[in-house]
Amino acid sequence: MEEYKKRIVKTIQYINENLDADLSLERIAEISAYSPFHFHRIFKLITGETLQNYIIRKKIEKSAFLLAMYKEIEIKEIYLDLGFSNHSVFTKTFKKYYGVPPSQFRNSAPDQFHKILQTQSKNGQVDTVFSQYICSIENLLNWTKMNLKIEVKEMPEMNLAAVMSLGIVNVEPSYNVLIDWAKKKNLFPRENVKMISVYHDSFKVTPPDKVRIHACMLLDEKLKGIEGEVFSETIDAGKFIVGRGEVTLNDFEQAWVSLFLWMNEHNYSMRRTFPFEVYHSNFKEHPEGKMIVDFCIPIH
Template sequence: MEEQKRRIIKAVRYIDNNLDTDLSLDKIAEIGMYSPFHFHRIFKLITGETLQNYIIRKKVEKSAFYLAAKKEKEIKEIYLDLGFSNHSVFCKTFKKYYGIAPSAFRNSAPEHFHKILQRQSKNGQIDTVFSQYICNVKNLLNWTKMNVKIEVKELPEMNLAAVMSLGILNVEPSYNVLINWAKDKQLFPRENVKMISVYHDSFKVTPPDKVRIHACMLLDKRLGTQEGEVFSETIEAGKFIVGSGEFTLDDFEQCWVSLFLWMNEHHYSMRKTFPFEIYHSNFKEHPEGKMIVDFCIPIH
């Protein structure tokens, strides 16, 4: 717990103190001692914002402080120092947050000055913000303890029949293609059939409508040649962090973040292969929309 507090605070402080530099995902993840693959998930759950949105908001707030408190600074100097490419982009972004243009904001600075100073104050404000983040970490860890059984397991090789989905909205249609294929092969329905989603892209670096997810079914033996949209995929045997429980679809993000936090806390590192979910039941058949799921991260 103390380790997670330290990492989150270190990453957030670095952002706040370096708004005039290139704040890349890789750099901030390195500061917080997380891998870029899962840092964005942790950051969003803890702060309530994506990393990019947080950085933009902090830059706009910093620009508002300069507009109100440092009248000698030209508006162009302010937005260039904070990494905005031009006046149009800066004005549009600033207006989104404050409802008026930067020049109008500066002209009415006495009205806004006290509020901006409060936002920028280092006395108490930082501690209040970090306390909220730390509270979020604590709540997540408590939720994990109550809802997720986490183990490190050696899993055997898994032979899968797979259908590729491009975009999160196409996962269900891909499963429909897979099931129709399996029915023709008399592989579905059958007792204890396992469906598996394999994530080949990170939602951070790939847009949700482009992310590649393979909708898969566990087979007794390896599939031969590709049959239409259905192809063979293999999950190699190895060591995995496995988080198990009964969840709704809305819980999935928390489950993944919980496992990534647990992985860092216990000093494991992720292998260069793909995480996946194993479904042991169908949420459509549960009155509360719950399903029994294993969330699996390949580790060294």
């Protein structure tokens, strides 16, 4: 199973970085070094969905992110870049996932002030609806002032060892895999070790059980190659909004929402890369389950 996961990690990375390229079963199987037949079965076993469903879902999720975050981009440009043949096909596929056509989605998703909730309808179909956060913008800003110290700063390149998890519930097991690997390398425990979670999907457009989160450890040097489930990841140097606070796990969603709100209030825009969290303490060692966390948003 470890070798399967290693190859699937490689192919998932390729798919997500090449959504506008040839993603036929034959091409992806070639990347994974499996026959198309075996790859298809292994992929579904590990990810819980077929390759075709995964690719379509990722394309639609990326289009949803672009529609919400980059409103200056024409809808036609978005769907053509992602390989949809025409507006009708794109709209029909998009509506299947989000319940509304792309133009309505864009108009109903003002920046970070809404989130998508999955609700089960009476006939068993999953409908996607928009729901405003309970907290008002004013309350979110007040929460930010009370709980986060925010600064904009340049950060250096970070070389990471990473383990992929699909779904929020699988993050802790992924960290366990990472720590076991690090212990064998004498990289853990050590003073000032930094653990980092990198979000490769947004909870705004991806169901919680399919959000891709990389459980990472900061390294002094770049990791070469893939070692079991552990692979190399790099966070490029650049400008970031960093919100630091002592929070519980229940505060994370509010922290992210309020930080994106702060970003919009101060006229920053997010770079097309991934936000991440840096942990400076362990909530399991705090009597109230609190930990010191940096919430980091890459910006222009």
